[in-house]
Amino acid sequence: MYAYFGNVGIFALDMAGEVVWEQRFDPAVTRLGWGPAASPVLHDDTLFIVNDNDNQSFVVALDAATGTERWRVDRNEGTNWSTPFVWQHDARTELVTAGSDQVRSYDLDGNELWRFSGLNTISIPQPFSANGLLYVTSGYVGDAVRPVFA
Structure with missing residues (x-):
């Protein structure tokens, strides 16, 4: 079982509740002090975590069994709360x-494959796929624009 506590770090526990490994993260400022809320995503033997904050955002891949960092990419992002999505399609698998x-x-x-702009400054929903398309949206209560892309 994995327990993610945002800027504190992530912990792997066995079924008896004993800590198997832990990976600590540096404290970071988040928008309005709300803290991070994206969930880790497990794919095969890798745990992916996005930690978008107001200091230094990043996405990191950890070995699910040991917690060893496989790679880390800094992101030029402010605080966001969207859980990453592992998108498997005919061409490849993407995060x-x-x-x-x-x-x-x-x-x-x-390695970054692609990017596009046009979202709101607050991103909460997790991207998802259906019928061969990838869907991405953003926005928050009170936002005049809440774009949806497919």
């Missing part, structure tokens, strides 16, 4: 991340 004004996709080794 899709929504952020401030833009969506980025990474291969499973952390």
Whole structure:
């Protein structure tokens, strides 16, 4: 089981509740002090975490069994709360991340594949796919514009 506590870090526990490994993160400022809220995503033997904050945002890939960092990519993002999405399609498998004004996709080794702009500055919903399309949206209560892309 994995327990993610945002800027504190992530912890792997066994079924008896004992800590198997932990990966600590540096404290960071978040918008209005709300803290991070994106969930980690497990794909095969890799745990992906997006930590978008107002200091230094990043996406990191950890070995799910040991917590060893496989790669880390800094992101030019402000605080956001969108959980990353592992998008498997005919061409490849990608890690899709929504952020401030833009969506980025990474291969499973952390190399950026593509990006596009047009989102709101607050991104909360997780991207998803259906019927061969990738769907991404952003926005918050009171936002005049809440774009949806497919």
